Amino acid sequence: MRVPRSLLFVPGARPDMVAKVPRWAPDAVAVDLEDAVAAADKESAREATVRAVGELAGGDTLVLVRVNGPTTPWYADDVAAVAGSAAHGVVLPKLESPEQLADLRARLDLPVVGGLESAKGIARCRELVSGLLAAYFGAEDYIASVGGRRTPGSLEVLHARSEVVLAGALGGVGLLDQAVVAAHDAEAFRADAAAGRDLGYDGKICIHPSQVALAHEAFTPTDDEVAHARLVIEAGKSGVGVVDGEMVDDVHLRMASAVLARAGLDA
Numbered sequence: 001m002r003v004p005r006s007l008l009f010v011p012g013a014r015p016d017m018v019a020k021v022p023r024w025a026p027d028a029v030a031v032d033l034e035d036a037v038a039a040a041d042k043e044s045a046r047e048a049t050v051r052a053v054g055e056l057a058g059g060d061t062l063v064l065v066r067v068n069g070p071t072t073p074w075y076a077d078d079v080a081a082v083a084g085s086a087a088h089g090v091v092l093p094k095l096e097s098p099e100q101l102a103d104l105r106a107r108l109d110l111p112v113v114g115g116l117e118s119a120k121g122i123a124r125c126r127e128l129v130s131g132l133l134a135a136y137f138g139a140e141d142y143i144a145s146v147g148g149r150r151t152p153g154s155l156e157v158l159h160a161r162s163e164v165v166l167a168g169a170l171g172g173v174g175l176l177d178q179a180v181v182a183a184h185d186a187e188a189f190r191a192d193a194a195a196g197r198d199l200g201y202d203g204k205i206c207i208h209p210s211q212v213a214l215a216h217e218a219f220t221p222t223d224d225e226v227a228h229a230r231l232v233i234e235a236g237k238s239g240v241g242v243v244d245g246e247m248v249d250d251v252h253l254r255m256a257s258a259v260l261a262r263a264g265l266d267a
Helices: 039-056 075-083 098-107 119-123 139-146 155-171 186-199 210-219 223-236 250-262
Strands: 006-011 028-032 062-066 089-092 112-116 134-137 174-177 203-206 241-243 246-248
Touching: 006 210, 028 039, 039 062, 039 075, 062 075, 075 098, 089 098, 098 112, 112 119, 119 139, 119 155, 134 155, 139 155, 155 174, 155 186, 174 186, 186 203, 186 210, 203 210, 223 241, 223 250, 246 250
Parallel strands: 006 028, 006 203, 028 062, 062 089, 089 112, 112 134, 134 174, 174 203
Antiparallel strands: 241 246
């Protein structure tokens, strides 16, 4: 499965919103049983989610369900419901130990997206990403776990955000960047997505449908980037070459190949 550029979270208690997912065309959707659902509505949301997932699963979007965390009283029933549904995969939030992941895999055989969103999760992220389809960095929960404060520049989460990138690179795992909670601020999303792309993320969490197209824009190479990558590949065929006055060597070839791969093209 290709790592999604966009992962749109939709409340499991809102089947009307889930039904609209195809028109927003995210690469992946997470029908959410965790943060988006009040405690009193967990059971009804679970039942609605199973029905809604069945209607979505035949489309082009990767359909995931975010279950409640392993330490909650809803976890086991959520996982059992997902195992019996048409979902393509599961999102495990607040992943903090290999044992939690092993327990999930013992209960169902589906691809897993893991949430690294606490001090414990970040501290152990290199051992937690093994075998995941992707991991996402949850900045809001993380900063709450360390007692910090969120700021527009995100300097306070840069270390943790970078640790997740390093873990993903070492483990060969796709990475989804933090959410932008200013749901209607397109420029804030663009700036944050560009920073995440520069760090090494493959895609972004979206909490509003309007953010999906912005995520695709940020994490899809432009025509100019693709053209430059092709020039680099061509120059490298004869050994060390020069493109736009800059020397091309092996690292530039690898970066160019990654650009083409991200664009869905062959090197």
